[in-house]
Amino acid sequence: MIEVVAGLILDQSDRLLACKRPEGKHLGGKWEFPGGKVEPDESPEAALIRELEEELSITVELLEPLTPVVWDYGRGPIRLHPFVCRIASGTPHPHEHSEIRWCDRVELQALDWAEADVPILAEWLAR
Numbered sequence: 001m002i003e004v005v006a007g008l009i010l011d012q013s014d015r016l017l018a019c020k021r022p023e024g025k026h027l028g029g030k031w032e033f034p035g036g037k038v039e040p041d042e043s044p045e046a047a048l049i050r051e052l053e054e055e056l057s058i059t060v061e062l063l064e065p066l067t068p069v070v071w072d073y074g075r076g077p078i079r080l081h082p083f084v085c086r087i088a089s090g091t092p093h094p095h096e097h098s099e100i101r102w103c104d105r106v107e108l109q110a111l112d113w114a115e116a117d118v119p120i121l122a123e124w125l126a127r
């Protein structure tokens with residue numbers, strides 16, 4: 001099982017930051033919550049803080065975990081650990097995504113999400 005973390009990053013207007021995977025990569029063109037694989041001997045929380053510094057040049061404060069999702073795209077199962085968080089410092093600049101977008105509830109539902117993110121988004125929207 002590959003452990004993956006993802007951040008539901010909130011802004012002051014309760015919008016979330018959606019990130020588009022670049023074309024040519026696995027799931028290219030799909031939208032996701034930013035994050036990545038947890039390294040050996042790393043906690044999910046530490047992994048998310050590290051990944052968001054690397055991918056977006058922000059530091060985040062983790063607020064709350066949501067329900068993990070197990071998914072298999074045919075390359076072996078991943079377990080995606082979502083955390084609600086907010087920016088502690090910095091402004092997001094995408095280093096690994098083709099586009100990033102702050103989205104309200106309606107805008108979130110209009111995006112083409114990676115399949116493992118669909119239950120996470122549903123949990124968020126049900127609140």
Ligand SMILES: Nc1nc2c([nH]c(=O)n2[C@@H]2O[C@H](COP(=O)(O)OP(=O)(O)OP(=O)(O)O)[C@@H](O)[C@H]2O)c(=O)[nH]1
Pocket residue numbers: 004005006025026027031032033034035036037071078080114115116117
């Ligand atoms: N970061 C992130 N990854 C996700 C999300 N949803 C989802 O299915 N994934 C999958 O979980 C894995 C995350 O690893 P990553 O972001 O470090 O992967 P990567 O594309 O750099 O490496 P890869 O080419 O091995 O997939 C990818 O297979 C990605 O497609 C998500 O919301 N955020």
